Amino acid sequence: MRMGLFSKAVMLLTALASAPSAFAQPKELLIGALLPLTGPAAPIGIEERNGVQFAVDEVNAAGGAAGVPVRVIFDDSQGKPDQAVLSFNRMLDLHSVPVIITAYSSISLAIAPLATRREVLVVNPAAQTNKLEKASPFLINTIPLVNAEARVLARYAVDKIGKKAAIIYENAAAGIDGATDFRKYFEAVGGQIIAEEPVEFGQTNYRATLLKIAAAKPDFVYIAITQSQAAMADQIGQVANFPVGIGNTFSSPFFGFKSTEGWYQTGIQSGQLEPAKVSSFKEKLKVEEMGFFAREYYNATKIILKAAEALIASGRPVTGAALRDKIQEIKTFSSPVATITFEDNNASRPVEILQYRGDKRVLLEAVNPTR
Amino acid sequence: MLYLQLFVDGVVSGCAIGLVSISFSYFYSVTGTFHVAHAGIYTLCGYVAWALVAAGAPFIAALMLAVLAGALSGYATQHVLYQRLADRQASPLVMMIASIGLLTVLQNIVAIVFSPNIVQFDMPWRVGHLDIAGVTLSHPQALIALVSIVIFVGLTVFSARTDLGKRIRAIASNAELAEITRLDPKRVFAYVLAISSAIVAVPAVLVGVDQAMQPYTSLIVLLTAVVAMIAGGIGSLPGAFGMSIVLAVIQSLSVALIPGRWSIAAVFGIFILFILLKPEGLFRRRFSRAL
Numbered sequence: 247m248r249m250g251l252f253s254k255a256v257m258l259l260t261a262l263a264s265a266p267s268a269f270a271q272p273k274e275l276l277i278g279a280l281l282p283l284t285g286p287a288a289p290i291g292i293e294e295r296n297g298v299q300f301a302v303d304e305v306n307a308a309g310g311a312a313g314v315p316v317r318v319i320f321d322d323s324q325g326k327p328d329q330a331v332l333s334f335n336r337m338l339d340l341h342s343v344p345v346i347i348t349a350y351s352s353i354s355l356a357i358a359p360l361a362t363r364r365e366v367l368v369v370n371p372a373a374q375t376n377k378l379e380k381a382s383p384f385l386i387n388t389i390p391l392v393n394a395e396a397r398v399l400a401r402y403a404v405d406k407i408g409k410k411a412a413i414i415y416e417n418a419a420a421g422i423d424g425a426t427d428f429r430k431y432f433e434a435v436g437g438q439i440i441a442e443e444p445v446e447f448g449q450t451n452y453r454a455t456l457l458k459i460a461a462a463k464p465d466f467v468y469i470a471i472t473q474s475q476a477a478m479a480d481q482i483g484q485v486a487n488f489p490v491g492i493g494n495t496f497s498s499p500f501f502g503f504k505s506t507e508g509w510y511q512t513g514i515q516s517g518q519l520e521p522a523k524v525s526s527f528k529e530k531l532k533v534e535e536m537g538f539f540a541r542e543y544y545n546a547t548k549i550i551l552k553a554a555e556a557l558i559a560s561g562r563p564v565t566g567a568a569l570r571d572k573i574q575e576i577k578t579f580s581s582p583v584a585t586i587t588f589e590d591n592n593a594s595r596p597v598e599i600l601q602y603r604g605d606k607r608v609l610l611e612a613v614n615p616t617r
Numbered sequence: 618m619l620y621l622q623l624f625v626d627g628v629v630s631g632c633a634i635g636l637v638s639i640s641f642s643y644f645y646s647v648t649g650t651f652h653v654a655h656a657g658i659y660t661l662c663g664y665v666a667w668a669l670v671a672a673g674a675p676f677i678a679a680l681m682l683a684v685l686a687g688a689l690s691g692y693a694t695q696h697v698l699y700q701r702l703a704d705r706q707a708s709p710l711v712m713m714i715a716s717i718g719l720l721t722v723l724q725n726i727v728a729i730v731f732s733p734n735i736v737q738f739d740m741p742w743r744v745g746h747l748d749i750a751g752v753t754l755s756h757p758q759a760l761i762a763l764v765s766i767v768i769f770v771g772l773t774v775f776s777a778r779t780d781l782g783k784r785i786r787a788i789a790s791n792a793e794l795a796e797i798t799r800l801d802p803k804r805v806f807a808y809v810l811a812i813s814s815a816i817v818a819v820p821a822v823l824v825g826v827d828q829a830m831q832p833y834t835s836l837i838v839l840l841t842a843v844v845a846m847i848a849g850g851i852g853s854l855p856g857a858f859g860m861s862i863v864l865a866v867i868q869s870l871s872v873a874l875i876p877g878r879w880s881i882a883a884v885f886g887i888f889i890l891f892i893l894l895k896p897e898g899l900f901r902r903r904f905s906r907a908l
Contacts, residue, residue, distance in 0.1 A: 284725065286833050288733035417878055444878045450735070450828040453626045454872035454880070461619045461873075474735055477829040484746050484753045 275316045275554055275564060277302065277547070278337040278346035280353070282325035286448040286473070287350065290539055294349055294372070295320055296531045297543030301551065303530070304523075311551050312558035318547075319343060327356035334360055344566050345550055347543065351375035351419035358382035367566035371546035372539055374495070375423040379592055384566055386573060387592045388546045392420065394615040395494040395512040396427035398597045399468075402611065403492060404435045407510070408465020412441040412489070414455060415470040421447075424470030424494060432468075440464050450477045456485045466490045475499035479506050498538065501602050513598045515612070516541055517582050545583040549573060618751050619873060627869030629758045631862030632765035633820040638842035638849070638857040639772060640816040646852040647789040647809045649709060650699055653716040655817060656839040657723030658694070660832050662687045662818035663825040664731040670738050676826075684818045691814025694719065695807040720836070727832040735831040743826050757827035764823065768816060769858050776854065785809055789852075837881070841865075844888040847896075 279298045282291035302318045305311055319341055321333035330353040337343050346366060348354045351373040358381035361368045368385045370378060374392040378385060403411065411432060415425035421444070429439050441462035443455045456478070459467055466489050471478065476499060482488050483505035490508055491500065497511040516538055518524060527536045536544075553572040557564050570591075578587045586593045599611040641655050662683040669679035698719060702712055746755045754762075776782040788795040788802045795802045821835075842857075845864050849856025864887065868880045875883070 284728065284733070286831060288728060289735070292733065443872075443876065446878075446881075448735075448831060448834050450830070450834070451630065454623055454869050455877050457619055457622055457626075458872055458877075474829060476737055477735070480737075480744050481828075483744060484755055486753070 271312075271558060271561070272314055272564065275311050275314045275551075275558070276341055276343045277316065277318045277550060278341065278343035279318055279320045279348075280323050280330055280333050280337070280346050280357070281320065281349045282353075283320065283322040285324040285326070287325035290372075290472075291323075291325070291349060293533075293537055293539040294347075294543040296527070296533065297536075297540035297545075298347055298547045300527050300531065300540070301544045301547035305548075305551050311555040314558055316551065316554075323349070323353050325350060325353070327352050330356050331360065338364055338366060344564050345369060345554075345569055347371065347546060347550070349373065351378060351423070354378055354385065355381055355419070358385050361385060361566070365566045367550075367569045369546050369550055371542045373420065375419045376427065377419075377423075383591070384570060385591060386570060386588070388549060388586060389514055389542060389593060390595050390597065390615065391592065392423045392494065393427045393431075395514070395597050396424065397431045398599065398613045398615050399492060399494065399510075399512045400428055400431035400437065401435055402510070402599050403432065403466065403468075404437050407490065407492065409437050410440050410465045411437055412443075412459045412462050412464040412467040413439060413470070414443050414445060414452075414459060414467060416447055416472055417444040418447045418472075420472055420496065421445075421470045424496075425468070428468050428470070445471060448473055450474050452478045452481050453484075456481055456488065460485050460488045464489050466492055469493045469497060469500075472496045476503070479503035482506070495538070501607055502605070506602055507604070509602045510610075511600050511602075511607075513600055513607075515584055515596045515598055517584065519544070519582050541583050545579075545581055545586075548581060549579050549586070552576065552579065620870065622752055623869045623873055624866055625752050625754065626758075627866030628862055629754070629762050630869065631865030632762050633824050634838060634842050634845060634865055635858035635861035636765050636768055636820040637817055637838055638845040638861045639769060639854045640813040641839065641842055642846045642852065642854065642857045643772065643776075643816075644809050644813040645846070647785055648699070648806050651709065651713040651716065652694075652699075652810070652813075653713060653836075653839070654694060654719035654723060655813070656835040657720040657727075658687055658690050658814045659817050659821040659835045659838065660727050660830070661690060661723055662814075663821035663830045664727045664736075664832070666818075666822040667736055667738055667825060667830065668731055670740060676738075676740060680819070680822050683822050684815045687818035687821075688811040688815040691810040691812075692807050694814075695810040699810075700803055700806065724832045724835075731832075733832060735829050736825075737829045738826045740826065755827055757823055761820065761823045761827060764819060768819060769854070772812075772816065773854055781805075781808065841884060844884060844891075848888065848891045 281294050282288055298318055302316050305316050310316055319337060321337055323330035323333055334357045337346060347369050349372060354370045354373050355377055357368060361384040362382045366384060371388045374389060376391050376393050378387055379391055413425045415421040441459055441464060443459055445452060445455055469491050479500055492510040494512045495514050500506045500509060524536050553569050554564050556572050557568050562568055574588055584595055586595055596612045596614050598609055600607045601610055644652050665686045666679040666683035669682055670676060698715060702715055743757050746753050747759060784800055785805055788800055788805050792802050845861035846857040849860035864884050868884050871880045871883045
């Protein structure tokens with residue numbers, strides 16, 4: 247009889263102890279995604295949306311995050327910081343999302359102070375301006391910033407390509423940062439910048455800029471643009487004696503042109519998913535490939551969901567602060583896309599030096615940059 | 618040699634902008650409507666040709682169909698939008714705001730129906746080039762220069778020599794009198810916008826072939842064309858075409874002397890000077906809209 251009472255008491259206490267977690271479990275986990283779905287940056291924004299949606303669909307198909315269905319709310323930043331601020335407030339006021347996935351440096355920077363004030367986690371999977379490093383304690387970058395790539399590239403360029411460089415950069419946050427960092431690290435290791443030209447975001451006629459740069463006769467030209475690479479490559483083919491080009495992750499579209507044979511770029515290691523998943527992605531979203539941005543946004547979404555799952559499973563509320571702390575507690579996230587380690591809010595990942603040779607991008611070196 | 622190449626590139630760009638400028642000027646001179654949506658029709662025509670080529674159509678056929686698409690959309694714009702607003706006594710400001718709205722709609726339709734991406738024509742000949750005395754000219758650039766001059770001369774002759782051209786000039790001079798004398802300005806306005814839109818399809822396609830296209834960047838082309846129209850004297854087709862070339866050459870050559878980021882500012886700086894010092898433009902004696 248005593249044992250029976252004791253058992254009942256234990257059961258009651260257990261039930262009481264577990265009650266808060268049962269009540270704390272949300273009916274639905276909401277994730278915000280603030281992406282440029284219209285405007286000049288829409289091609290990238292749509293690819294990013296596909297990556298996020300695919301990750302959420304995958305988790306829901308497997309029963310949700312610790313049994314909780316996940317829903318993603320997309321909003322269009324139009325690639326403009328002012329629109330992004332409006333969208334950010336709309337997501338919080340109407341939907342109270344604990345986390346927002348974002349795109350583009352200027353937008354992430356615009357919403358960073360709001361994220362701090364409202365304690366919402368902002369996850370940046372692709373923007374690389376250095377200012378993002380300390381923009382907000384609620385901003386997590388899942389990709390290394392421009393300075394990491396620039397440091398590796400500058401050292402390689404001085405050692406293997408030449409000491410006189412020219413720079414062509416996009417007159418926007420990513421391009422300006424790319425140019426500033428490359429100049430800083432290149433000059434620090436003995437290089438000299440002999441010409442520098444900005445181009446505008448979305449520009450398609452580069453002829454005058456290319457002619458001016460070629461006339462300066464540098465050993466190579468560092469190019470930091472995020473759009474219209476194919477148009478620039480075509481026009482480079484018409485400029486006699488244009489120097490070899492080098493660039494960072496965003497230079498990938500330069501690959502595959504006769505005029506860019508032998509060029510160099512750094513790249514963040516970003517692997518492909520399993521073939522079956524890639525096929526499923528292409529079929530579901532009716533696209534020809536799972537590109538860099540789709541992979542990175544897929545991976546970033548999975549990181550968020552893994553942290554959310556851990557919180558839900560332990561009965562803790564999914565808030566911005568809790569998600570951030572859980573990501574830092576888990577620390578290392580491994581997937582076919584990348585192994586990402588968070589020492590703080592910024593991901594640490596290897597940087598590769600690649601060269602365009604025929605129909606291949608040949609890996610020359612892989613370096614783990616130190617901050 | 619750098620300066621010569623920049624000069625030639627500027628002349629070619631100026632020819633393309635010149636077609637945008639004369640086509641905008643032609644409609645504006647006749648109707649007084651500040652047709653900002655001209656930039657949207659420019660975009661639409663470029664993407665129509667791109668989609669047709671991607672679907673396997675021969676380039677010439679794609680170009681012709683883009684011209685037809687331009688003409689039809691121009692006619693429809695006048696008939697469905699501007700004429701209805703004019704019938705309700707809409708002010709020029711209201712017409713311009715409606716036009717800006719139409720521009721936004723057209724750009725988004727293009728992005729949704731065709732592609733929001735920066736796209737290029739899949740035609741191997743477009744990356745070929747000519748080397749003439751050390752100056753390089755891509756095949757599309759050569760085509761732009763040639764076709765632009767032919768169209769400019771053609772429009773000038775059409776305006777001066779044909780019955781419809783003369784009728785358009787008469788209406789531009791005095792629309793109320795034209796109404797009384799049964800010249801049917803309403804119908805002619807639609808013809809003029811159809812002609813202007815057909816013309817603007819040509820640089821849209823050829824510049825797209827030469828460089829690349831995206832739905833949201835045609836407004837800067839239109840702004841440069843409008844600057845040329847004002848600097849050349851509103852209503853003067855040779856003025857608009859000539860000033861387009863002058864401005865594009867200045868923009869191109871300025872890159873050699875100043876950082877590229879200032880080249881567009883240089884063009885608009887010239888525009889401000891014109892507005893302050895010679896608002897009637899170089900080739901008109903007084904400020905008016907007449908052809």
